Amino acid sequence: MIRRGAGIRMREAGCGLARLLFVALLAAALLMLLAPYAYRALFTDKPVLFGEETYYHVRIARQILQGAIPASDALIYNSRPYFFGPFHVVLAYLSAPLGITLASVLLPVLLGLLSLAFFYLVLGRFGILGAKRLLICALLVASPAFISTFSQPNPHALAILLYLSGFYAILRRQVLIGFVVLVATLLFGLFNSLLLLVLLLAHYTVQDRKKLVLLSVFSLVFISAAAYYLLGLGAAIPESSFGSLVSDLGGNGFGIFTFILMAAGLVFSWKERYGYVIPYCLLLFLSTYVFFNGGFAMAYLGFVVAVFSGLGLYRIASAGWNLPVVKQLTLLLIVCGLAFSTVSYVGRLANSGPGAEVVSSLSWLREQETGLVFSHYQNGFWIEYFSGKPVLLDGFLVNDLRKRYGDMQEILYSRNIERTARLLERYNVKYIYIDESMKKGRVWWNDDEGLLFVLRNREYFRKVYGTMQVQVWEYRKE
Numbered sequence: 001m002i003r004r005g006a007g008i009r010m011r012e013a014g015c016g017l018a019r020l021l022f023v024a025l026l027a028a029a030l031l032m033l034l035a036p037y038a039y040r041a042l043f044t045d046k047p048v049l050f051g052e053e054t055y056y057h058v059r060i061a062r063q064i065l066q067g068a069i070p071a072s073d074a075l076i077y078n079s080r081p082y083f084f085g086p087f088h089v090v091l092a093y094l095s096a097p098l099g100i101t102l103a104s105v106l107l108p109v110l111l112g113l114l115s116l117a118f119f120y121l122v123l124g125r126f127g128i129l130g131a132k133r134l135l136i137c138a139l140l141v142a143s144p145a146f147i148s149t150f151s152q153p154n155p156h157a158l159a160i161l162l163y164l165s166g167f168y169a170i171l172r173r174q175v176l177i178g179f180v181v182l183v184a185t186l187l188f189g190l191f192n193s194l195l196l197l198v199l200l201l202a203h204y205t206v207q208d209r210k211k212l213v214l215l216s217v218f219s220l221v222f223i224s225a226a227a228y229y230l231l232g233l234g235a236a237i238p239e240s241s242f243g244s245l246v247s248d249l250g251g252n253g254f255g256i257f258t259f260i261l262m263a264a265g266l267v268f269s270w271k272e273r274y275g276y277v278i279p280y281c282l283l284l285f286l287s288t289y290v291f292f293n294g295g296f297a298m299a300y301l302g303f304v305v306a307v308f309s310g311l312g313l314y315r316i317a318s319a320g321w322n323l324p325v326v327k328q329l330t331l332l333l334i335v336c337g338l339a340f341s342t343v344s345y346v347g348r349l350a351n352s353g354p355g356a357e358v359v360s361s362l363s364w365l366r367e368q369e370t371g372l373v374f375s376h377y378q379n380g381f382w383i384e385y386f387s388g389k390p391v392l393l394d395g396f397l398v399n400d401l402r403k404r405y406g407d408m409q410e411i412l413y414s415r416n417i418e419r420t421a422r423l424l425e426r427y428n429v430k431y432i433y434i435d436e437s438m439k440k441g442r443v444w445w446n447d448d449e450g451l452l453f454v455l456r457n458r459e460y461f462r463k464v465y466g467t468m469q470v471q472v473w474e475y476r477k478e
């Protein structure tokens with residue numbers, strides 16, 4: 001009895017320590033997610049909110065708050081349906097008492113902490129406990145994919161919380177509650193509908209094949225709902241898949257050491273592969289989606305990568321080594337590599353746009369005559385938000401994307417004044433907006449390339465705003 005009581009006390013002490021360490025991890029995640037905002041507010045003259053797509057979501061939430069949502073978005077050439085959903089409603093609701101800026105900072109951070117907590121609980125339901133579970137969660141928090149998702153306003157932050165909380169309810173056999181929560185993810189688009197199918201099919205294939213019949217009926221509903229999004233609504237312009245996947249190369253995905261640990265985790269977990277069917281299926285689906293459709297699925301992939309990289313790190317740390325010094329040096333190298341990737345990414349976020357000069361120039365442009373503004377599509381959301389003027393392209397899809405994107409490229413790179421003028425006339429362009437990033441590698445490297453060369457023609461173009469970082473040109477129609 002004495003030994004049994006001592007064993008119980010040891011297990012309780014271990015559980016208490018694990019909970020304490022997880023609370024510390026939550027605190028670390030909070031500091032990590034707020035760090036870019038603190039740096040921008042205290043040490044720069046940039047606006048507190050950063051990122052490009054951020055300003056679309058803030059604009060939609062502000063319009064909901066004002067009760068002024070029209071049928072379509074007029075701040076894009078030829079207009080398009082609004083891409084808004086539950087996230088924008090929640091953001092607008094919080095903005096009423098907190099203000100739009102504070103709500104935009106706090107909402108994704110809160111969603112991130114709740115997602116981390118439910119992820120921790122889901123891992124426990126699969127028997128992943130102790131140091132292994134803490135390592136997985138710590139690697140998730142340190143990943144640029146997690147930081148990017150939950151430090152900026154975006155719908156995926158809310159969708160991930162719904163997946164994790166709904167799936168946790170199903171694991172606790174609260175099936176009705178779980179399905180109600182998970183069905184809400186259908187409001188986020190085609191990708192989320194497909195992801196939900198993969199998740200539930202993988203789960204019930206392993207856990208309860210009898211419910212596959214019920215799931216098949218639900219699948220018909222999911223596919224019907226997803227068909228709406230086949231029209232192209234709610235998607236973003238695809239990014240460079242490899243560039244966005246590797247954070248150390250400037251993307252928002254994962255560091256090199258994370259890939260190494262994930263590979264190790266895949267190898268070490270293969271003997272127990274039937275216990276990891278769900279993460280294997282999700283890894284295959286999400287990796288494929290990232291490869292073909294760009295980086296926005298990275299937000300979801302980060303949780304799966306954390307599972308395998310955590311398993312890899314746990315196995316390396318717990319394995320017996322003939323030379324303990326080599327083991328210690330290896331672990332030190334891995335930890336330093338992971339820390340470097342995390343710190344450098346947080347620094348990139350803190351120093352990202354928009355800058356003060358961009359805001360100032362677009363605020364000036366707001367006071368000018370109405371007219372379409374031509375620029376690189378990655379400036380589109382900023383132009384829409386700060387100037388209130390329409391653009392040719394932003395980061396979201398439009399019906400004639402391929403043609404419009406090709407014309408944008410030709411305007412940017414062509415040195416033929418007649419061809420450039422015809423394209424500008426086609427889209428009724430009035431202003432051309434050029435910032436420093438476009439002249440430093442995003443579009444050009446030299447001052448005589450493409451549109452920069454064409455702008456020298458004073459018969460067609462007049463500079464109406466100019467600083468070291470921003471130029472605004474007015475196109476003089478024939």
